[in-house]
Amino acid sequence: IDERSYYLVKVPTDFASLKDWPWIKAIGYAVRITQHADGTESDEVRYYLSSHYLSGKRFGEAVRGHWSIESMHWVLDVNFREDEHRTRERTLGNNLSWLRRFAVTLLKRHPDKDSLRGKMMSCMINTDYLTQVLSLQRV
Incomplete structure (x- = not known):
């Protein structure tokens, strides 16, 4: 069970780093408390600098949106291994990037309860499995 809280405050006028970072309008943090099945509890705190002062709800949406993009x-x-690709031609690079994102979507939509890496390996080894992933069907 996850419980998340978000806090955001306006930057005070006497903030020491304001001269170095004049774009900062707010400072916030997100707290995530997780209760695990074995009864243990863990917490995680992340800090954010923002160029806009937002409502708490909007700040939470922005944080969750940021991490969904980071997750992808x-x-x-x-x-x-996308960071290792050194495609110099812009159109080709964009097309390959789109194909990789499309492949992730297809693999995630396949109903097997395996990791993305496991599904990729299954596609590489078994053409029937690859057909299932590409057609979004279970054979």
């Missing part, structure tokens, strides 16, 4: 980038980098 992490998947692309870990599973597809």
